[in-house]
Amino acid sequence: MAGSDLGMRRRRALWRATHRGSKEMDFLLGRYAEAALDGMNSNDISIFERLIDTPDPAIEMSLFEGQSLGDRDLDELVRLVRRFHGLEQAG
Template sequence: MSGSDLGMRRRRALWRASHRGTKEMDFLLGRFAAVSLDSMNAAELTLFERLIDTPDPEIEKAVLNSLSLGVRELDELIDRLRHFHGLDQPG
């Protein structure tokens, strides 16, 4: 995959993460994407694309309530997202 293809996928993923339809998901996914996408390799980007294909209510439950999406790799990405937003801190 060429660098320009990866760049296009990153830009598309950033737009999709920032335009979810709810301000909460725009904020949670969009801010994470803006900071993280440039350092993601192709495999990590593919995983992020899988996450943003997931319906918002499922992502919201996973992020805010620490519920599993049923896929270990997606759960690990959710953990990174939670850590990024400081949601993994105790009480």
């Protein structure tokens, strides 16, 4: 049962990431979700769910200007999304 719950959370997170309402966020979060969700554990998905609960303007400031979201886990996830899209150099 736990595996099917995790699968449902992955599918729901993917849908939410690709249906945010703005094409830019749909693309940036959706493409990352498509590539990364299958490898995420329950804790990772919880962090991603918190990110997709964050308003678009705050995510945009974090992605494009490096502004902190005030949460270390979310900031690390944003760093991974930025790197995925080539907005930040690895290292």
